[in-house]
Amino acid sequence: xxxxxxxxxxxxxxxxxxxxxxxxxxxxxxxxxxxxxxxxxxxxxxxxxxxxxxxxxxxxxxxxxxxxxxxxxxxxx
Numbered sequence: 001x002x003x004x005x006x007x008x009x010x011x012x013x014x015x016x017x018x019x020x021x022x023x024x025x026x027x028x029x030x031x032x033x034x035x036x037x038x039x040x041x042x043x044x045x046x047x048x049x050x051x052x053x054x055x056x057x058x059x060x061x062x063x064x065x066x067x068x069x070x071x072x073x074x075x076x077x
Contacts, residue, residue: 021027
């Protein structure tokens, strides 16, 4: 989608440097995408802090099962 916006030159230079893009349009698009993704991540983290996950087993129960951390490297012959 094409849009027209007015941004000051200093902000555009910072966007270009921070995104690593060489074209203004690509830099602004990337900056907008990064901003949205960061806001979503902050929302997820906030939600997890406010509503912690309810695990079915305690750490002691899981450790009692005796499972190793790396179960993928053990192949049965």
